[in-house]
Amino acid sequence: ETGVTQSPTHLIKTRGQQVTLRCSSQSGHNTVSWYQQALGQGPQFIFQYYREEENGRGNFPPRFSGLQFPNYSSELNVNALELDDSALYLCASRRTGTHYGYTFGSGTRLTVV
Amino acid sequence: KNEVEQSPQNLTAQEGEFITINCSYSVGISALHWLQQHPGGGIVSLFMLSSGKKKHGRLIATINIQEKHSSLHITASHPRDSAVYICAVRSGQGAQKLVFGQGTRLTINP
Numbered sequence: 196e197t198g199v200t201q202s203p204t205h206l207i208k209t210r211g212q213q214v215t216l217r218c219s220s221q222s223g224h225n226t227v228s229w230y231q232q233a234l235g236q237g238p239q240f241i242f243q244y245y246r247e248e249e250n251g252r253g254n255f256p257p258r259f260s261g262l263q264f265p266n267y268s269s270e271l272n273v274n275a276l277e278l279d280d281s282a283l284y285l286c287a288s289r290r291t292g293t294h295y296g297y298t299f300g301s302g303t304r305l306t307v308v
Numbered sequence: 309k310n311e312v313e314q315s316p317q318n319l320t321a322q323e324g325e326f327i328t329i330n331c332s333y334s335v336g337i338s339a340l341h342w343l344q345q346h347p348g349g350g351i352v353s354l355f356m357l358s359s360g361k362k363k364h365g366r367l368i369a370t371i372n373i374q375e376k377h378s379s380l381h382i383t384a385s386h387p388r389d390s391a392v393y394i395c396a397v398r399s400g401q402g403a404q405k406l407v408f409g410q411g412t413r414l415t416i417n418p
Binding site: 228230232236237238239240243251253283285287296297298299300301302304 | 400
């Protein structure tokens with residue numbers, strides 16, 4: 196198994212722009228969730244996908260959207276970037292079943308200027 | 309009040325000391341995770357617990373479901389243990405999500 200890979204590792208965007216962050220999960224990990232971690236804080240749940248459908252969402256506005264693909268990859272899209280969107284974005288995936296744990300990616304650090 | 313609370317927020321100790329980090333939660337859970345995050349940001353899963361106790365090398369994690377409390381212990385601490393340790397609970401009806409604590413920043417001095 197190759198783990199969870201996120202790209203890019205770092206990104207700088209201008210306020211108002213749009214960004215797409217990518218996550219490549221392990222084969223068989225059909226649940227993927229995305230988290231936003233502001234500096235000095237614990238990660239906050241953005242949303243979760245299971246078999247290409249969103250099945251859970253945190254307290255984030257609709258300009259945060261996602262996709263999950265059949266090849267176990269996924270995307271987080273953020274429109275109309277705001278300065279407060281600057282954070283580390285983490286994806287985590289797992290197999291279905293409560294006895295399976297999560298595998299985390301190394302994150303994408305987004306800076307909005 | 310956060311659903312997952314960790315203490316202490318910061319901990320500095322000398323090499324060799326026994327370390328304890330605590331986690332309390334207020335929601336129903338199916339599992340509790342202890343995670344390690346290094347300065348680069350990547351997160352490594354240390355333990356997943358739903359009851360009792362688990363041990364891996366110098367790390368021990370315990371959970372008391374009735375008291376909604378978990379502890380992470382590090383024996384014979386080493387400077388390479390310096391990291392942020394995060395407690396996260398898997399919670400929710402239907403689609404379960406992880407709810408994270410704020411993290412404990414551990415520094416082990418040589």
